[in-house]
Amino acid sequence: MTQSKRSNAGVVGWCLAGVIGMFGFGFAMVPLYEVFCEITGINGKTGARYESTVPLERDENRLVTIQFVAQNGKDMPWKFHPEVRSLEVHPGESIVMNYIAENPTDQAMVGQAVPSLSPSIGTQYFHKTECFCFTQQKLEAGERVEMPVVFIVDRDLPEHVSTLTLSYTLYDQKISVSTAEKVTKTNDNG
Structure with missing residues (x-):
């Protein structure tokens, strides 16, 4: 594998990790928001x-x-x-x-x-x-x-x-x- 291909593979790997991290964070936001609202009384x-x-x-x-x-x-x-x-x-x-x-x-x-x-x-x-x-x-x-x-x-x-x-x-x-x-x-x- 050439240096360029390894560099591209690293970028792709970081991008995939970022997408998976954002996806997980999106799912975690709903329960976190519910807890935050319960504590603060926001959103009724x-x-x-x-x-x-x-x-x-x-x-x-x-x-x-x-x-x-x-x-x-x-x-x-x-x-x-x-x-x-x-x-x-x-x-x-x-x-x-x-x-x-x-x-x-x-x-x-x-x-x-x-x-x-x-x-x-x-x-x-x-x-x-x-x-x-x-x-x-x-x-x-x-x-x-x-x-x-x-x-x-x-x-x-x-x-x-x-x-x-x-x-x-x-x-x-x-x-x-x-x-x-x-x-x-x-x-x-x-």
Whole structure:
């Protein structure tokens, strides 16, 4: 083998190692990102599906304001808004709040909401027990639905936090109607 061929083989080897390394790093990013979001509360990673063995007790001496915000992602034509803009809640009580979605288009569409909570310290103390964000939502042309979120603000929320803002961004999932029908059947059965 000549010096030139060995040099080329070395470059090819380094390139292959780089591609394999980038591929592995891409796979590792998803779980690392999930852990990062759980720790920091970014991207709506709150205490989802809270289940407690301790009976809930309301803190009657304290009220926390929960603000509700809704927005659409790029190219999402649905009308999407909270039923109310804010509520005052006692920590420890279970609250049901609805978001309203309407598909004004002439075709069935599937959307999914991504939650976010601020300030980020609140993510440790805000527990969703039921949320439309856990599943994709299929709406027929012209259909309007109420989508509930059930949550509990933990009694251990630091005293200096008096307002939490729950925000949802609704995205078009751009999947076919037949896939959307399978999503609906799965959601109805599970």
